[in-house]
Amino acid sequence: MSSNVVSLDMPSGESGAQLPSRQHVTGFGFYLYLLSDGILFAALFAGFAVLRTATDGGPDGHVLFSARNAFIETACLLTSSFTCGIAMLACDRRNKFVALIGFLVTAVLGIVFLTLEIHEFADLIAKGDGPGRSAFLSSFFTLVSTHGLHVTCGLLWLGVLLVQFLLRGFTPAILRRFLCFSLFWHVLDVVWIGVFTFVYLVGGYL
Amino acid sequence: MTAQQRHDPRRGESSTPGLESREAHGSFRGYIIGYVSAIALTIAAFAIAPSTSMAPFSVAAALAVLAIAQMLIHLIFFLHINTAPMQKTNILAFAAAMLIIAIVVIGSIWIMGHLNRNMLPMDHLMQMQR
Numbered sequence: 506m507s508s509n510v511v512s513l514d515m516p517s518g519e520s521g522a523q524l525p526s527r528q529h530v531t532g533f534g535f536y537l538y539l540l541s542d543g544i545l546f547a548a549l550f551a552g553f554a555v556l557r558t559a560t561d562g563g564p565d566g567h568v569l570f571s572a573r574n575a576f577i578e579t580a581c582l583l584t585s586s587f588t589c590g591i592a593m594l595a596c597d598r599r600n601k602f603v604a605l606i607g608f609l610v611t612a613v614l615g616i617v618f619l620t621l622e623i624h625e626f627a628d629l630i631a632k633g634d635g636p637g638r639s640a641f642l643s644s645f646f647t648l649v650s651t652h653g654l655h656v657t658c659g660l661l662w663l664g665v666l667l668v669q670f671l672l673r674g675f676t677p678a679i680l681r682r683f684l685c686f687s688l689f690w691h692v693l694d695v696v697w698i699g700v701f702t703f704v705y706l707v708g709g710y711l
Numbered sequence: 712m713t714a715q716q717r718h719d720p721r722r723g724e725s726s727t728p729g730l731e732s733r734e735a736h737g738s739f740r741g742y743i744i745g746y747v748s749a750i751a752l753t754i755a756a757f758a759i760a761p762s763t764s765m766a767p768f769s770v771a772a773a774l775a776v777l778a779i780a781q782m783l784i785h786l787i788f789f790l791h792i793n794t795a796p797m798q799k800t801n802i803l804a805f806a807a808a809m810l811i812i813a814i815v816v817i818g819s820i821w822i823m824g825h826l827n828r829n830m831l832p833m834d835h836l837m838q839m840q841r
Contacts, residue, residue, distance in 0.1 A: 536801065540808035547812040551819035576757050583753065587746040590789055594739055691789045695782050701753075702778035706760040711767045 528681050535685045539692045542655075546696050549648040550703065557708060559640035566641075566708030569634060571625075575705035578621050579697065582656075585614035586694040593687045599675050608667055608683075611690065615660050622653050645704065652700055655693050662686055737791050745788025752781040 557566075592607025626646070629635060636646035666682055673679060756777045762770055831839075 533801070537804055540804055543808055544811050544815065547815045551816045554816070554820050555823040572757060572760065576753075579753055583746070583749055586785070586789055587742060590737070590742045590745075591739070594737070594742070688790065691785060695785045695790070698778050698781050698785070702756060702774050706756060706774055707771055710760045711771055 528677070528684065531681050532684055532688070535688055539688060542692065543696070546648075546651070546699070549644070549651055550699060553644040553648050553704065556640045556644040561639040561641075563639045563642070564634055566645075566704070567710070569629065570705050570709035572705060572709055574621060574625055575701050575709075578618050579701050581614045581618040581621070582694050582697050585611045585618070586691055588614070589687050589690045593683065596675065596680055596683055601674065605667070605670070608663060608670075612660060612663050612667070615656055615663070619653060619656055619660070622649070622656075626650070645708075649700060649704065652693065652696055655689075655696075659686070659690055659693060662689075737788065741788050741791070745784055748784050748788075749781055752777050752784065756781075 588607045588610040592604045592611065595601075595603035595607055626649075629642075634642055636643045663686060666679070666686060669682075670679055756774055759765075759770060759773050759777070765773075830836075
């Protein structure tokens with residue numbers, strides 16, 4: 506096993522393997538970033554789990570969270586992850602039209618998700634249950650809005666990428682960026698599974 | 712499939728689910744399977760959560776199991792981890808991240824739970840300070 510790890514640095518090692526392509530190296534580096542992002546979210550999840558009962562006499566999850574809203578958000582994000590995958594398949598086949606439609610649907614569903622989340626936050630803050638109300642709400646806002654911030658960055662990234670894609674088509678650089686974006690987007694969906702389960706369902710019902 | 716193809720290190724394990732196609736980003740079938748099972752697990756989670764016939768602890772345990780199952784579905788079918796030159800390096804990095812995540816989450820909940828249980832109630836502490 507250790508020889509494999511070493512051979513990442515010295516790719517011309519055994520079995521006469523060719524040099525790993527730029528796409529593989531970039532993909533691997535981005536994958537390591539995503540794992541570290543996962544650790545960031547794990548820390549925020551731990552903070553939320555610890556502070557879940559620290560409501561300071563204020564409202565808790567049973568009162569505040571709407572499972573219906575969380576379900577629509579989940580459906581949006583899951584479907585956008587799926588269409589992102591379909592668009593990547595279209596990139597493999599160099600099908601410009603399907604790739605464009607796939608990424609556009611991904612972007613639209615991401616915007617719908619973000620709109621719902623901003624609406625929910627605005628509602629909470631308008632009712633006086635903003636992040637300053639209790640430690641529970643601070644940890645809730647930190648966790649969920651960090652995820653929302655990632656989605657926002659992903660949408661900006663996708664917008665820039667789509668402009669580049671329309672101007673230049675399937676160049677190796679753009680394919681590489683699409684690969685990184687799709688990894689990023691799928692990981693955001695994985696994080697959201699944790700959010701809707703442990704924040705909205707466990708926090709809202711149990 | 713020839714033996715030469717099967718041992719191509721860039722293709723990953725041929726038995727890995729979600730990687731049955733030759734393409735770099737999985738197959739259409741893999742995405743459909745992943746999407747449908749993710750939908751099923753999501754609906755199951757939302758259906759189980761309001762249940763009052765089960766003990767709260769068993770509902771929480773069921774939700775945790777469903778969430779982990781869905782995360783695995785995503786990792787296998789959407790995030791097929793074969794972009795690195797060596798699959799083993801990928802798995803190793805993933806395992807290291809999972810270890811850190813487990814230490815952070817389980818350790819925090821464990822330690823803070825103990826502190827919470829062993830600390831004097833807040834009003835007692837306030838009285839002692841007077």
